[in-house]
Amino acid sequence: MTLFEQSGTWRPVDRAAQQVQTLSFEMPEGVTAFRVGLEFDRSGGGVLDLGCDGPHGWVGWSGGERSSVVISEEWSTPGYLPTAVSAAEWHVVVGLHEVPAAGVDYRVVVSRATAADVAAERRAQPAAPPVPERPPGRDLPAVDGMRWLAADFHAHTLHSDGALSIDELAALAVSRGLDVLAVTDHNTTSHHAHLAQVGERYGITLVPGQEVTTDRGHANAFGDIGFVDFRRPGRQWQRDVAERGGILSVNHPLGGDSCWRMELDQPTAVAEIWHSSWHALPVLRNWGGPLAWWLSWGKDTVPIGGSDFHREGSDALPGSPTTWVLCEGQDVLGGVAAGRTAVGVDPQGPVLLRVGDELMALGADGALLSTFEEGRRRIVGDRVVLPAAAGPWWLEDDHRCVLALCL
Template sequence: MLPAAPGLRWVAADLHAHTLHSDGALTIDELAALAVSAGLDALAVTDHNTVSHHAHLAEAGRRYGVALVPGQEVTTDLGHANAFGDIGWVDFREPATAWVRTVAERGGLLSVNHPLAADCAWRHPLVERPPLAEVWHSTWHAPEWGGPVAWWQAWGDAVPVGGSDLHRVGQGVELGSPTTWVAVDEAASTPDELVTAVLDGLAAGRTAVSRDRSAPVLLPVDGELVAVGAAGALVLGDGRRRPVRSDLDTLAPGGGVLGGHDGSVLSLASGR
């Protein structure tokens, strides 16, 4: 069990996946079953420019025992953003600034998606930035590529999340790779309760991202950082490189990036 603050526990989530409701190849039930087989506790279903899948998520989640978080990937040729929460349809034809305002007013959460992903890179001007950023996406194939981390650090105070962006099986994208860890109320146990708890955890900024569910991870816990399974790695930030000396090492805050000596990125942690 991962170390967490009192009253909280960490759950494994993938915050980006698609079904037949847009351009995915799987039904909601097939995606839910795949999430369970991948060891995930929660999965955001984020079909493109539609919320037609929302009405079916809760029942499928109960059937398979996984929290299916309602989402919509607001999709344009200048960039994509995930709107999380059962908040109704967000009009992709409006300026991106309107997405930020609309999602916030309806009580949802907006994330800039895969900001450095070739023709899907983020190019919308924004007056106000959304609270989340999909820093880690399945297009991040080379762990030594520092572009996503540099973008995140320059972007500001965005809570880091990650998502596989799975559309179909067999295309080299695995559900849960990357894994977004969310610290949720430990009392949340049913899929319905866990959907609410995951959204609350995201809103509070209680996140970490790792390459997959079994990879080393850097967790924010009670104002400190805890590196798990990362002996010999480095925590980077504030111009410092601090060594991780054991597989369960608590460090003072001061950096949200867990990296290898070869420059590879192993995990990201929220600074909140």
């Protein structure tokens, strides 16, 4: 049974006027589950994103990854919250990600779904893999009873445009030697409810996150703080996250068409200084752009790193780069907020840590210790302690490729 249908052509003028379009419809009485379908002509380069807003708030987002989703109180397609269906006004949200000059033809259909439809969709989800063996941990110095945990602050699952379930991603992260992984699916919080249980099963801390995603920049909002509305200005993201006790971090600020182009009340205190794209190509390995951005954004900005993992074979693996966080217990976000971070190329690569007024370089024999001031110092030995003023500091090779960094 069709509940709503609309078709037409989105044109560049529509995208220029409103990049996120809202199609409203009335849900009739008696519906307990429904399916939203989005069809569009992909042949000319058009890309449309799909989401849903309900009478009681945001339901979810699948971007351009899915053409059909199911929503019910019992279960919804990953990316969408299980939501009671009530007779009220609902909204199909369509993002006009790419609209060619000739336009893109589309068709949106909302139809009633049965309990059998919901059950079939649920059964089709991947099974949880076994718990993998964890590699040996690094011998990093404890500081005032705190210990360093290996983290990755940017990764995706089936709840947005990732290829793996939360269980599969957790297993992969453990096999890579990570202690912590932030799951940061795009414009949704549907994954948050599952993280604690999955993390306990696999022996890894899964941090609730969401990548607030627009065509003018992306930012990760960390913490179980509710949905941060990507349709609002960046200043509002910043205020909402602060009021709710979370952390906002600008993502891949120099990342091509997703680079940061939004105004904020003030620079974020935390930023993804090291995104996996920094070392994605040989030509980028000694690219100074991220360091230059760090200097201009603020030298006291707390650095974190993210693999931005989506699927094996097309992205860096979890932990590339690795963010080391000095934590009290498992309070990873507390360690980040306090600025106790260091970033390295991977879990087993060189590490540069700040311990009080000293720097400790581990596994970095032959690397050059550098800062924004003139001069570099050669590291001799696998475990070297040096006095140091406030940073940033980084280790680089003779070709100026960054290997590790810290404040």
